[in-house]
Amino acid sequence: MRNGPNTRSMIFTIFGDYIRHDKHDIWIGSLIKLLKEFGHNEQSVRAAVSRMYKQGWLESQKNGNRSFYRLSPRGKARMEEAGKRIFKLSPDQWDGKWRMFFYSIPEGKRNVREDLKKELSWSGFGALSPNNWLTPNNLIKEAEYLIEKYELADYVHLFTAQYEGAGENKSLVEACWDLSEINEKYTLFIDIYNKKFKEARVKSNNGNITLAECFVEKTLLVHEYRKFLFIDPGLPAELLPEKWKGHAAAALFSEYYKYLEGPAVAFYEQIFNEGNVLKEKW
Template sequence: MTTEESLRPQSLMLTFLGEQVLGRDVCVYSGSVIDVLGRAGVGEQATRSTLTRMVNRGLLRRQREGRRMYFGLTDRSTSVLRDGERRIWHTGAVNRQWDGTWTLLGFSLPESWQRQRHDLRSQLTWSGFGPLFNGLWIAPGEVDVSSLVAELGLSAHVKVFRAHADSGTDIGAMIEETWELSELAARYEAFRSRWLPWETDPPDADDALALRLRLQAEWLRLIRRDPRLPVRHLPEDWPADRAEKTFRSVHERLTPLADAAAERLLDLVPVREDPAPSPADQA
């Protein structure tokens, strides 16, 4: 599967907005978005549909300037992008600061609540938890899941604790039994294999913006699937650190060309505090 096929349009859209709009109080012309995402492998109709869905979900605001429609961030999308920014540039892929604390979450749901059970397990997985036992999940560090549980309407059915393992516990074995380490390691190795050539091969100037967009979107997706397990309890040759060095090296190499391309290709306007536009407005 190619990188373009494996990345959802909304993931690329959010990455694009994080690069070009976040923190700048600007809106970007829909035609510019279509152009850049097209270079990253997303068709025009898919981009227009994604813009519309993101507006309807409160992730984007519209702003008309003459006959052109521009899109800017909302408080909700800003929060999402700030979280991604922290994960990429501050938290990192390798957990060397773990203090021995675990978050334990136990739940007991009625047998008929299959959808709620599926939703809870999915959200816990994205939050770095793994199934220690049936109905008891565990994550490294202190993980705040109060808003997640409340949003799912399961507060009365979930109990959360902080804990430390007994001195006789084999934490490495517990980690191997709870998380799919081989699958996660393979993802890091595959990422590094795909992007390693760009550490030395000069990119075409017109391709740099789309390449950086795909690079960052793919890296963010990868580290968001990583529960950030304590590195001292992982296999000795754990590949996350090497993959992160490749990400940073390629990003640094692409950035001057990508920034120059953005300056040339993007139509940006300042944010106006206007009343909300009509739902009939389209991308």
């Protein structure tokens, strides 16, 4: 949290938290203005957008000599999944079963292994062994999507099973995830953002907070909180430790987010509409 977020990450956050809800294209000039609030310059924004376009996250449209961008179908799917997980306040009820993802990828496809591991981890799977991943959540659709995406139908086996080992279900959790480390990160998030929330309320009560400041603070809040998507598998309550900080972090995030939402969206719409008016004139 001490280092400033990179340009690409901030663009993902802005698309996920603002632009995807509008279902509109955004002018690159508007993106540049929005990212300027975080200290990013025009060159870095254009370079990041270009990379995201080439990687298939964005689509573009030209109007005159101006470029407008929207999320691609792939980008929309990822943002929708992330949004559901970010704003989820409580875990699902567990059915007592595990979903297991076994793969044996030949050397000819070794280039997809690291990408597959990252995708499995992001979706909520944990590695029991290098080629054996599992989750207590029903992520069969997500697994099938990855199999299709990387063309792995001949190399992957999916199972739904119950644990019958000598230990308890929590022993599988301990083998796949370090919940103590995740809990520490949640504790740090709570400490930092409780303080920020109090400071924002004081500034607001004194009339010393601007729309732009709310936009920056809300966007950074989402940016920091969404990092948990990469480390927290979203386990059912039955498998979580007794003093789990994830629930308190989710409640704090939700409350602070709602507090900042009105003025933050107002600032975003101001910048967005300036670029949209230019587009309508052509």
